[in-house]
Amino acid sequence: MSEEPGHERVIAGRYRLLAPLGEGGMGTVWRARDEVLHREIAVKEVRAPAGLGGDDVQRMYARLEREAWAAARISNRNVVTVYDVATDEGRPWIVMELVRGLSLAEVLDAEGPMTPQRAAHIGAEVLAALRAAHEAGVLHRDVKPANVLIANDGRIVLTDFGIAMVEGSSALTMTGEVIGSPEFLAPERALGRTPGPESDLWSLGVLLYAAVEGHSPFRHDTPLSTLRAIVDEELPPPYRAGPLAPVIEGLLRKDPAQRLPAEQAEQDLRVIGAGGSPRADTVRAVPFPPTVAARPEPSPTPPMPLPGQPAPSGSGATTATRQDRDRRAGRVLVAGVVALALAVGGLTYALLNRGDGDGNGDRGAGASTPAETKDPTQNTGSGKSSPSPTPSESESEESSPPPQSVRVGLDGTRTDYAGPCPPPGARAPRFTATFTVGRLPAEVRYRWVTQDGSVLDGGWKTLSFPEGGGRTQRDAVTVTTEAGTGTFENEISVEVREPVRTTSESVPFSITCETETPTGGASPSPSDTESDTESDTDSG
Incomplete structure (x- = not known):
């Protein structure tokens, strides 16, 4: 990094930092100028989490640099374009296109909840970006309103792939750390399991819920209680979602395998965004x-009900053979086990979202x-x-x-x-x-x-x-x-x-x-x- 007297800082001898655009737990995004191509750009300054050892810091920076280059290969109008990854003083600086506009978080703060039609339009564009990223083997891992930009020309852009994970690469997180905003994390990530494309779909479902309801569905007073709610609690009904409700509920299924497929979700969002409704008569x-x-094997005890769902009805199956069928409960998440896993994990959070409201909606x-x-x-x-x-x-x-x-x-x-x-x-x-x-x-x-x-x-x-x-x-x-x-x-x-x-x-x-x-x-x-x-x- 160089700095001329009376001038702004210059990164890698080329990118002049002009003013900060935003700041989070992983760094600061700057408005900058490319002195070679003479255009304004955005540069993300990446900072390692506090307390991380020197060797871990260098490994993290090297991994992030590789993954940022991988994210740069995503070609989609709804994905912010990564131009360069410059290394300055041993750490990476991610150089991106500058999108002029407001984030979805800023729009919600200023205008309040959106109509289902507008939220569906934004959601469809974000989902198109996610599908392009997933096809390139890249997981975003931090889909939230603050990372969705609404450009002045109406373009919807998903940004901040700085903590993305590339398929087949090592995880960016260090021991005991969860990357991302807790209230937008999928249940499998809250439990420390390996995320997949379905984890980004869950985060999109939370984003859509927050857009129409004015608050995220599982947010509590502390990050730990928020993660417990994500894993254990039933989804509070989205009362303002209208035709968007089935899409939100389909994306927010606890089991990743049961979530609404991305292709079907985008199709439904396009229909709703155009002012229609997915056909209810079909x-x-x-x-x-x-x-x-x-x-069939004898089952002396009934299966354990899923958390937040009714216990099995007394009507049971229509025949004794059906009643004796092996009742599988592999998807059951037991609250006590979850609480123990969260407590033993000693979770910390690199990013804490400032929030989109304070409603919890327990049910x-x-x-x-x-x-x-x-x-x-x-x-x-x-x-x-x-x-x-x-x-x-x-x-x-x-x-x-x-x-x-x-x-x-x-x-x-x-x-x-x-x-x-x-x-x-x-x-x-x-x-x-x-x-x-x-x-x-x-x-x-x-x-x-x-x-x-x-x-x-x-x-x-x-x-x-x-x-x-x-x-x-x-x-x-x-x-x-x-x-x-x-x-x-x-x-x-x-x-x-x-x-x-x-x-x-x-x-x-x-x-x-x-x-x-x-x-x-x-x-x-x-x-x-x-x-x-x-x-x-x-x-x-």
Whole structure:
């Protein structure tokens, strides 16, 4: 670094630092001028975490320099362009294009929560950047509003790949350190597991939630309690998200394998950003995460429920053999184990985000109830106000309305499939849920789940029963798998969270994937999914 009297600092004899643009735990971003090409640029000054040994510092700088060069190979209009990695006084300085505009964090601070349409547009552009990075083998690892720039010309740019990780390279973190902003970390990263592209998708889901709700979903008073909430707590419902809610909930599934695929998420975000909604009148063929069937073994105790979800319903399977099936609980995250892992890890944080709000949105968990459940307290298990309508003043004075009830019937067709996978739409297992409410108006919040805890069809969904309309509606899904061979067995049911908690009976199904080539020498291709979701009314 050189410095002429009366002038700004010059890095590597070429980049003159003019003014700081921002500062974080890993360094400072400067507005600078390239003295060779005579253009303004952005230069990130990287600083090692305090207390790191000299050898670790040099290894970190060398690794970051390699990874910054790798990030420079990402070619996408939504990714900030890396021009150079200059080494000055033994540490790297990342030279990038200068994007003139505001960060998403600054926009949210100034304007408050966004409309779902605007948030979806921004999310689609960020996701396009992430997909380009993932195709190049680069994980961002710190997707948050402060790292999304909204340029003056409307371009959306994902920046700050300074702590990115390149596929196959060593992790940037040192012993006992977590890189990134805690409230945007994925559960697997909070547990110290190896991140993947799905970890960036989780962070995008938190970003979208914060954009429409005004606060991130799991933020607590301390970083440790925030990480515990990320791992253990149920996602607080996004009340302002509108058509964006299924995308957010699909991205914020605890199990990385169950998160909404990037391609489908970007497609839905594009539709919402253009002012539309993903078609609600079409039955989606939801991918089923296969569990290889084993011989039934006696199970003296029921499976442990997932944290924040209802315990298994007393209805159980339809046959004794199904009830004896090995109930797999590999995805269960036990709160005590998580707390111990976090405490023993001695986690520190290189970056602490200043936040996008102070709401936590905790939500209580309740036990499951029979298929018809009455709740005189009207959703007292929620930490937020119920979206269910309240009685008018005159009604309250005269008499209390009858308690709300929800009945859920579940039917399955083609529940045992054998043939090439994925199953064609006309032959894949199909399930239809019939919802009947006790009184109008009502809004039913529900989701499709399998016995092993997998969540299907985008997570929580909502059916509206308006005043004067029918008390019965239906929803349907088909189940598919991309597996090549094997027999996969499971059961599917419907969980209702609002206005009361209840769970339908479960319906068993099996998918046997065969590799034989059908007659004619060509494998059948899956047929287009039909528009099967129904909405029926009755006079009752």
